[in-house]
Amino acid sequence: MSADPSAITVRPARTSDVRGMQGLIEPYVHRRILLGKELVNLFEAVQEFVVAERDGELVGCGALHVLWEDLGEVRTIAAAQGSLGRGVGHAMLVALEDRARRLGLTRLFCLTFETAFFSRHGYAEVAEQVVEPEVFAELLRSPDGGVAEFLDLAHVKPNTLGNTRMLKRL
Numbered sequence: 093m094s095a096d097p098s099a100i101t102v103r104p105a106r107t108s109d110v111r112g113m114q115g116l117i118e119p120y121v122h123r124r125i126l127l128g129k130e131l132v133n134l135f136e137a138v139q140e141f142v143v144a145e146r147d148g149e150l151v152g153c154g155a156l157h158v159l160w161e162d163l164g165e166v167r168t169i170a171a172a173q174g175s176l177g178r179g180v181g182h183a184m185l186v187a188l189e190d191r192a193r194r195l196g197l198t199r200l201f202c203l204t205f206e207t208a209f210f211s212r213h214g215y216a217e218v219a220e221q222v223v224e225p226e227v228f229a230e231l232l233r234s235p236d237g238g239v240a241e242f243l244d245l246a247h248v249k250p251n252t253l254g255n256t257r258m259l260k261r262l
């Protein structure tokens with residue numbers, strides 16, 4: 093294993109990464125830090141994900157979900173437990189933010205316990221809703237559980253207890 097952070101490669105996820113991604117996320121699901129994802133949901137969302145590799149080994153994954161015309165959410169960002177604090181999270185977040193800019197997004201939301209990590213990357217806590225009531229009403233039509241969490245709907249509040257809502261202007 094190299095200690096050189098430049099040895100981290102971030103690339104779009106492929107279907108062959110999905111089982112590894114689930115394995116990588118699993119310890120954090122067990123600790124109730126991340127919400128569990130069924131394999132089918134990870135396959136369905138594979139185009140949202142980037143993965144990080146070091147020396148050919150999967151050491152991280154993270155996703156960008158588009159919520160609205162100007163707004164996206166970074167989701168399920170996880171560095172492998174053996175690779176924490178070595179720049180994996182940073183490299184993936186930079187890649188997801190680049191992707192967001194190329195899509196035309198100007199704001200990124202996240203829901204996290206890792207407030208220091210996201211603050212260092214320009215995210216600030218937001219208490220209130222960050223969309224207009226008309227957009228809120230449109231987003232209510234989404235079947236996506238993460239959107240329900242973004243909207244802070246009562247039935248998903250147990251999933252988000254203790255998390256902080258944060259926003260970054262790109």
Ligand SMILES: CC(=O)SCCNC(=O)CCNC(=O)[C@H](O)C(C)(C)COP(=O)(O)OP(=O)(O)OC[C@H]1O[C@@H](n2cnc3c(N)ncnc32)[C@H](O)[C@@H]1OP(=O)(O)O
Nearest residue numbers: 097166167168169170171176177178179180181182202204
């Ligand atoms: C929106 C969401 O996805 S919320 C969910 C976020 N994910 C989780 O909570 C799952 C569990 N946590 C994790 O997987 C990780 O802790 C993450 C994803 C939050 C951060 O990933 P990491 O790879 O550990 O972050 P990264 O290494 O880039 O930065 C963390 C620290 O390491 C430092 N660092 C960065 N590169 C290096 C390096 N090469 N060598 C040593 N330290 C480094 C950073 O400066 C930072 O230090 P600081 O905390 O003193 O400022």
